[in-house]
Amino acid sequence: MFSSVLIANRGEIAVRVIRTAKTLGLRTIAVYSDEDAASLHVRLADEAYRLGPAEVAQSYLRGDRILEIAREAAAECIHPGYGFLSENAEFAEACADAGITFVGPPPAAIRAMGLKDAAKAIMEKAGVPVVPGYHGDLQDDSFLKQKAYELGYPLIIKAVAGGGGKGMRRVDRHQDFADALAACRREARSAFGDDRVLLERYVAKPRHIEIQVFGDSHGNVVHLFERDCSLQRRHQKVIEEAPAPGMSETMRRRMGEAALAAARAVGYEGAGTVEFIVDASEGLNEDAFYFMEMNTRLQVEHPVTEAITGLDLVALQLRVAAGEPLPFTEADLGAPVGHAVEARLYAEDPAHGFLPQSGTLARLTWPEDQEGLRIDTGVEQGARISPYYDPMIAKLIVWGRDREEAMARLSRALRETSILGLRTNLGFLERLLEFKPFLDGNFDTGLIDARISALVPDLSLTLRDSLAAGLWLTHLKRVNAARAPLLTNEPRSPWSLMNGWSLGGDARTHLSLLINGDPVELDLTWRRDGTILVGSSETELADFAREGSHFRATLAGQSETAIVFDEADVVYAQWYGHHLELRAQDMLERDIDAIDGGAVIRAPMSGKLIRILVSEGEMVERGTKLAVLEAMKMEHALVAPGPALVKTIGAREGEQLAEGHVVAVLERPSDAA
Known part of the structure; x- marks a missing residue:
């Protein structure tokens, strides 16, 4: 086992890794940006070193700086967490060149599964079923539009280097393809530095079910059962649970075998997740699942697997990275024990399209000790949720003897959680845990979007x-x-x-x-x-x-x-x-334009104004896109609330805006006349 570990991450996953590493007796080394200097993971670590300014490109994505710190601190290994450099093959190679162990799979495996188009080709060769679509190298816009026409609508455009819902668009009509493709490319270029895309047929009633796999350097590979991650908004997961509702033993075995074939095809080592899209039009059918992608890292939702297996996946990662063999076989695992559910608590505004929020947690209290409850967080009361990073506040994970007990425990935990100072999805999660279609297991990835009015009711x-x-x-x-x-x-x-x-x-x-x-x-x-x-x-x-x-x-x-x-x-x-x-x-600061019936268009969150689509003096209609704001590596369109004249533009393209910054002032047509 190692004697020290540098955690190349921040927030709740950095805290999570630090706590397990300490139980194993490892010296823990944190890194931080200027924005995170007073954060929880910095205080918990034995040592902490500054990376740079808040922007990720100048801090958590600085592989050279992280390795410099690792050498200075005499770190024997680097745990990348998830996100940032966790799936960067070049960084994994640089660690090896520096004589520092990267706690993750070999660079070749990361490369093989890092691009969705190449990964699907490998899976087809390995006999793993894939969704029909176009996964080729030719990326000309007109060619892709023709391929989309041949594939048929609806379809999904995905960034080949994508993940977390970034660089992804559903397209229902041929005339909308060009705009959707352009938006995907911009998001993908910003988030991943790669604007290539692939096309996939849209599965009408999809369930998102993934298999946790683990491999070691001795040729052993096992799977640790499935997780159902179908409850999503904006292609990002909200609730995850294990086992998957309605999953038969036969289907679990077949999906597990497919996941193991995927892992073996790339010589996988460490923790990884093979994600499948399942056509649930007629329930879970053992012949209707398709490979979607493989995440070559620890997943955000790994605690639900830990809850049904009794394993510590971070400890297992460290042991495997140190060269130890897996301490069990597939037969030793038996079957999932009980039921686990995880809810992701975010600083976001469900009433306004789940827009990310930033600000100070003026009050943050968790439930009293509750049987089966675990809370993973990287913040405390008084902490600031930064506009520079993912707005997650915490993950609430519960375990119960069955699904009903687990859901009841999670519902209670949410009711007893208090967060004040900024808008969150807490109330949305409470309603979701009481929503009959979800409780009955009658759901798919489109449930939240389809029933948003019931889940986010208008406030009286x-x-x-x-x-x-x-x-x-x-x-x-x-x-x-x-x-x-x-x-x-x-x-x-x-x-x-x-x-x-x-x-x-x-x-x-x-x-x-x-x-x-x-x-x-x-x-x-x-x-x-x-x-x-x-x-x-x-x-x-x-x-x-x-x-x-x-x-x-x-x-x-x-x-x-x-x-x-x-x-x-x-x-x-x-x-x-x-x-x-x-x-x-x-x-003295009242908005006279708004009072007189005009409209002041403000930045709904902190972010970078990447495009202004109108000019002063231009007439616009209801729904016209005025500007595009980028926050948390995703694009958010600002639109006109009705027919109006653009009176003034209050910001410049490329400008970093604070929440509430005036982007444009509109006049009613009657006022303009």
Whole structure:
């Protein structure tokens, strides 16, 4: 076994590797960018070294700098985690040349499986079924468009070097192919430095099922059963579970054999995952699965395999990399034990297309110790979710004796998790865990997109505004108490009353708030009994009070509870999975164009403005693409909300924008006239 390991990664996977390495007695060496200098993985490691600025190209993708640090720190091996350099054959070779062990497969295996087109050719030769499509070298746009026509629609365009949903588009109509191809190429070039693509027939009701494989340097290869990763949004996984619902022993054996054939075909060593697309039109059919790709690294979702096998895959990686043989055979593994589910908790906004969010975790609390629960995270309360990296906050993994128990445990864990300070997918995950088609096992990769309105329901604005009024009033009382304790501690002082006191007539109060950045004007009418009518809907707010981190109120006759955290000028609340951020409006900074019926188009997240598609003075229609923002290596289009004149452009192509930066100001046609 090694005596030291450098972890060439960040976030939760770096923390995960560090913790296992410490149990094995290894000295742990972390690397970090300037953005991550105070992060959890840096504090947990025995030693930590600076890589460079926040941008990944100048930090976590600097293989030369990582090797320089490894030599300086006398690291015997480098664990790449997942992402960044984990599937970079040149980096693996450079490690070998430097006399440092790369904890992963041989460079030849990485190369063989690193490009989807070449990998499919190898699989066909090895007798592994592949999805029909075009996987050739000719990349002329017109040729690909003709091949797409011959293949038929719908189809999928995929970057040959892709992964994580980047550089991937579904195309349903021939006339949309050119635009989709161009977008795929841009994303692929940005994320992978390679804009080549392949085409695949779209499977109508696909399940995404993958097989975990493990090989050693002594010729032994085993598979550790399957994981179902079909619940996805934007081609990225949300929930993973093992075993796959509806999987027969015969199908498990056949898919396992295909995965082993794939691994043996490239002389695989270490942890890897063979991913299959399964046609679930008529349930899981043992003859309807196709090779999709092989990930030559540890997967994000590896904990569910650990939960059903009792193995530590990171420890196994380190032992195999040190030259030890696998300590078991396929026969020793038997069958999966129980059921495991993992939920990925992200800083993202489900109500706006799952746009990534950045900001500070003002409050972060996890459930009390719960049987079968594991939480993998790389952040703590007060940490910043950076716009430079993947916005994952944590993975919640549960194990149960069966699927029903596992789902119930995960649902409870999500309900008992509290995150304030930025929008997350927490409420979305809670609803997903209660969604009958998923619980019944009747799902495929298109479930979330097809049922998004049920999984991301519209927020009742009348209830939201009433809740916001109560939250802000109690916040003001707390602020006043801190500023003038002698006045507010006097029961008869008007500063201590919450009744809108007036000399005569109805008592009224007006609040000008920003709720999640949107300006909201609230008129409050106070009744003699202490209840309040909020806004034009006159929703009744009563019995509201703050008790520690909980706010309780009666809204429209219903008892409501929110988790709350406030600072001097902001209130954060978590209510039925919705995240609210309340601030007082600065009347000098109000957006006059928006008030008068125009539209101010702002960057919905921090990112790089890569394209501006309109000019000042141009008339646009509803849905017209105005600009394209790149964040987390994916493209996000900013579109016109209706017919309008482009009055001003507020940013430049290539500019790095903060969330909320004005990209364009639009005028209504009537205003423009």
